[in-house]
Amino acid sequence: MKIRLLLVYLSILFITLLAACTTPTESPTAQITSAPATETLSPTSAATLPPEPSSTSTLVPTGTPLPPTETPTPTPLPDITNPNPSPEEVQAYLLSNGFSGFDEIVNMLFADVNGDAVTDAVAISDQAPLFVFLWQGDRFAPPAQTGEWREGVNNADGRYVYLKDYTADHITEIVNDSWYSEAGETYTVFNWRRQITKCEQDTCRVIWNDWIASYGDAPTSTGMFYYNSSDFAYGDEQGQIILERLYFGLSVYWSYIGVEPVLKEEYTPSALGWDTSTSEFIDVDLSRRYIWNGTEFEFLEDEVLEMPKLVDGDVQLEAFGPRQVRAHIRLELDQTSATYRNDRCQLYLDGQPISNPFGCKNDFTKIVWEDITGDREEELLVWTVSGDQSYLWEDLFAEKGCFHQRLMVYTWDGDTAAQVGNFVGCVRRTDLFGVTIRDYDDDGQLEILVAALWPEFLSPDQPDGFSQDYLRFSQLVEIYEWDGTQFILGSTTGN
Numbered sequence: 001m002k003i004r005l006l007l008v009y010l011s012i013l014f015i016t017l018l019a020a021c022t023t024p025t026e027s028p029t030a031q032i033t034s035a036p037a038t039e040t041l042s043p044t045s046a047a048t049l050p051p052e053p054s055s056t057s058t059l060v061p062t063g064t065p066l067p068p069t070e071t072p073t074p075t076p077l078p079d080i081t082n083p084n085p086s087p088e089e090v091q092a093y094l095l096s097n098g099f100s101g102f103d104e105i106v107n108m109l110f111a112d113v114n115g116d117a118v119t120d121a122v123a124i125s126d127q128a129p130l131f132v133f134l135w136q137g138d139r140f141a142p143p144a145q146t147g148e149w150r151e152g153v154n155n156a157d158g159r160y161v162y163l164k165d166y167t168a169d170h171i172t173e174i175v176n177d178s179w180y181s182e183a184g185e186t187y188t189v190f191n192w193r194r195q196i197t198k199c200e201q202d203t204c205r206v207i208w209n210d211w212i213a214s215y216g217d218a219p220t221s222t223g224m225f226y227y228n229s230s231d232f233a234y235g236d237e238q239g240q241i242i243l244e245r246l247y248f249g250l251s252v253y254w255s256y257i258g259v260e261p262v263l264k265e266e267y268t269p270s271a272l273g274w275d276t277s278t279s280e281f282i283d284v285d286l287s288r289r290y291i292w293n294g295t296e297f298e299f300l301e302d303e304v305l306e307m308p309k310l311v312d313g314d315v316q317l318e319a320f321g322p323r324q325v326r327a328h329i330r331l332e333l334d335q336t337s338a339t340y341r342n343d344r345c346q347l348y349l350d351g352q353p354i355s356n357p358f359g360c361k362n363d364f365t366k367i368v369w370e371d372i373t374g375d376r377e378e379e380l381l382v383w384t385v386s387g388d389q390s391y392l393w394e395d396l397f398a399e400k401g402c403f404h405q406r407l408m409v410y411t412w413d414g415d416t417a418a419q420v421g422n423f424v425g426c427v428r429r430t431d432l433f434g435v436t437i438r439d440y441d442d443d444g445q446l447e448i449l450v451a452a453l454w455p456e457f458l459s460p461d462q463p464d465g466f467s468q469d470y471l472r473f474s475q476l477v478e479i480y481e482w483d484g485t486q487f488i489l490g491s492t493t494g495n
């Protein structure tokens with residue numbers, strides 16, 4: 001027993017001594033932490049920790065040769081020394097050095113992004129990562145990574161990467177615009193985000209990251225909204241660099257609490273003590289300013305350009321015409337929501353239905369008798385507003401797929417009613433203009449003006465040049481003229 005114990009003791013002593021003698025200046029743990037290229041994936045630490053190609057040599061088995069495997073571990077390629085590498089060359093370098101989160105490099109941008117007057121390279125992958133390669137004399141240093149998707153989202157519907165100077169130093173930043181859609185049974189939402197990355201010497205970091213545009217259509221719950229923004233950077237009187245963002249849009253029953261975009265919480269209906277159950281709610285337009293503090297664009301202030309407001313409807317559901325004929329609206333109320341409703345209306349004359357059912361809001365529905373053709377005979381006019389397609393009543397279509405104002409016009413000869421116009425105009429701004437009647441060409445005869453479209457989605461590459469706008473309002477207005485029998489499309493104006 002004693003001999004055995006002694007042997008154990010000697011063995012432990014021997015091993016300890018051996019370990020002490022063979023401990024190199026580099027500990028095995030140090031090797032492991034420096035080996036994986038994933039260390040370089042953080043944007044702040046990237047470009048400072050080149051992966052060491054030699055460190056993986058210990059992982060190569062030296063014993064019996066193995067049959068070729070299907071996924072061999074790639075040998076890390078050395079730093080890129082070609083100042084104008086192809087996407088394939090960069091992709092091979094990245095994949096062999098353990099960079100991940102993408103399948104391929106789809107495009108390259110070349111510009112000086114760190115201010116040393118030497119051209120750098122930005123590799124755009126097919127997924128989230130962007131890799132910024134800064135040129136260092138004779139090679140590209142291992143890259144910094146940026147280009148994250150929106151938090152909690154694994155993929156984007158689209159992305160556009162370009163270079164623009166945001167800090168007024170004539171050194172370009174890397175702008176990563178991405179967009180996302182969400183859709184459920186009763187809603188559709190699109191959000192656009194912008195991430196701006198700035199590089200200095202051998203590091204890169206994100207200096208601004210937020211939403212830039214938003215569009216939603218939720219007819220049976222929160223209504224419709226769009227928000228767009230534009231940005232520009234300038235130096236103020238004190239020589240400070242300001243990033244100004246102009247947010248503008250239209251929101252119907254959508255309070256921006258807890259969802260994107262969050263504008264000013266103090267201007268939400270509940271904060272203002274508003275009852276939106278019987279009124280249209282129009283949201284705020286504002287200018288938001290950030291100041292460049294040398295590290296990032298820091299929030300400075302908001303300036304409200306247009307206060308939110310409630311727009312009360314003009315309601316009249318019954319009107320007596322020539323010879324006391326009674327016109328009225330029969331309503332079915334949408335009771336699916338306390339705050340937002342798409343009701344169902346139908347027009348009756350002398351007790352008989354004369355229209356198909358149409359989407360309406362009962363608080364904004366009005367019928368009037370009025371001569372708009374100039375023959376001194378009154379027409380029956382129906383005005384209303386409504387959201388897009390109702391999910392409650394599937395037969396109610398907004399012909400233009402937008403939150404809209406509708407005008408229907410009927411003539412009545414004392415016996416029969418004839419529809420001579422049915423106009424749907426997309427409401428685009430806070431005046432709620434969708435359809436209006438006026439003498440557009442000053443010839444004494446009234447025309448009907450109709451706003452043609454809701455915002456269009458744009459792709460960043462426009463035929464007429466690059467656009468940073470992803471939503472655009474058509475300003476197109478259709479002009480309908482009375483031809484003696486009905487209102488027909490005569491011309492359009494705007495664009």
Ligand SMILES: [Ca+2]
Nearest residue numbers: 112114118120
């Ligand atoms: Ca450079």
Ligand SMILES: [Ca+2]
Nearest residue numbers: 165166167171
């Ligand atoms: Ca700059």
Ligand SMILES: [Ca+2]
Nearest residue numbers: 371373375377
């Ligand atoms: Ca008339």
Ligand SMILES: [Ca+2]
Nearest residue numbers: 439441443445
């Ligand atoms: Ca006219």
